[in-house]
Amino acid sequence: MRMIDANTMGTPAVTSGAVPAPALKAEARALDFFYGEVQALRKIDLPVWENRVTALIGPSGCGKSTFLRCFNRMHDIGEGRNRYHGEIVFHPDGVDILHRSVDPIEVRMRIGMVFQKPNPFPKSIFENVAYGLRVRGERSRSAIADRVEAALRDASLWDEVGDRLHDMAFNLSGGQQQRLCIARALATSPELLLFDEPTSALDPNATANIEDLINRLKEKVSILIVTHNMQQAARVSDYTAFMYLGELVEFGDTNVVFTNPKKRQTEDYITGRFG
């Protein structure tokens, strides 16, 4: 197993003086992934720091979504021809969440996900946010109501929907639906939140809202976000990982990756000279 080289891992910049050094939330170690016989990820090493936003960028089809979905074992659903190799160690437990002995449901209870297209359930706004709690067997009405309100406030949606919690979620606008999906994920207090191009189906206004939200959320939760939009990566992330053809080409402090990339491929991609 290759060890992670601390110098290339974007250890927090020395300039951030008073801010304490973040802890590791998770780290991929020599991660390979196969769709049947097709290898989609090759030997990926990547740290995810606590209370930081890590962006995954790269051309379409390079494996960003595939990589992201390893973190909550989404590949376990389906006909069972998908295979993981390597580890994703989750902290503070220090457990490899890809290990056969780990229940994917337990993993998903601690690692939330927001998808490309808003995917609210055919339920009321309230029931959408309460979903994770109900699935976990929470019975107390007041506890659920409190968590729903807190999650909607954290997702900056409370002011818009607080007075119509029992409307169907489908009646919300696209941007509101996406914030509802964020609230749904937040309601169960995940430790790590995965975003797969969360704004690609949204207009610029709704996109700006979500980006603001991500900036605020990192106080509570570690974030790993896939984006095809480099400006977005630059705006929201602390660290950036550039992927190409299933490999991790470069990882580092977002400022460094965007202003002074070490690899030629990264530079070509961020300057738009790609392909």
Add this chain to the structure above:
Amino acid sequence: MRADVTELPVSIPIPTGAALAAAPVNRFAHRRLRHVGELAIEVVLFAAAFSAVAVTVAIVGILVYESAAFFSHVPLVDFLTDTQWTIMFSEKHYGVAPLLAGTLVTTTVGLLLAIPVGTVTAIYLSEFAGARTREIVKPVLELLAGIPTVVYGYFALVMVTPALQFFMPELPGFNMLGPGLVIGIMIIPYVSSVAEDAMRAVPVHMREGSYAMGATRLQTALRVVVPAATSGIVAAYILGISRAIGETMVVAVAAGQQPNFTWDPREPGATITAFIVQVALGDLPHGSIEYQSIFAVGLVLVLMTLSFNLLGHLARKRFREAY
């Protein structure tokens, strides 16, 4: 209908260089050409759609016409309130209640079996079964739907009823419970296949949203997929109800053909459809009261099916998928 300029035939030469400077050339195909072809197709399509409507209207028209003759002899009040249907006897009673009760009892028994089993089958096939299991189970279910109903009738008479008598020794040889259960078995494939299609049509990203929240397969199936597929599942139930109400042979063969005003499925009975075959198979003089009565009860049958379809339509509108 407007000609679509983006679909100009490519064979038309595109003028280049010098030709472009010359006198203007009209490169637009004449509109009427396309128009005639489209019109012919439209007429054919309309005729096809209209013939179905025309047949339906004709059937309802005949039913209403012959029923009107029936109701000129029999007061509507008697038809609706009398509790005996003894049209074949010398002392005639014209109460539709026994036939209606027979229809409702066998239908209800059938649905009590078919709706739970059909729904569970659909959930299993759509959410749990692997591709291979589905490949085996689906054709078997379709086979079940392809068996002639007379066979089901005898199945009810010679197998199901005797089996039931093993547990209920007092059960008469002709009863509504056996045929009701067999109707249920018969319509399971209809319910399960339409409901399964509805569930499979629920987009993957909605299921993934549920899994990502830490839900199990069962929780995802029951809390997300089934609610998302409600309108299709309701459509499956309505189809099942219509099939059960309209089912004829099973009841005619195994329920005893005695109009009997009872809500107890253990007793013999006759349904509207069973009565219709019974009477239609005998040679009745055209225009006799017995002959006309078929149309009156047939009209009741049509009204029942129609109201269930209407209910289903309303339910579908109410639960329409919005993803």
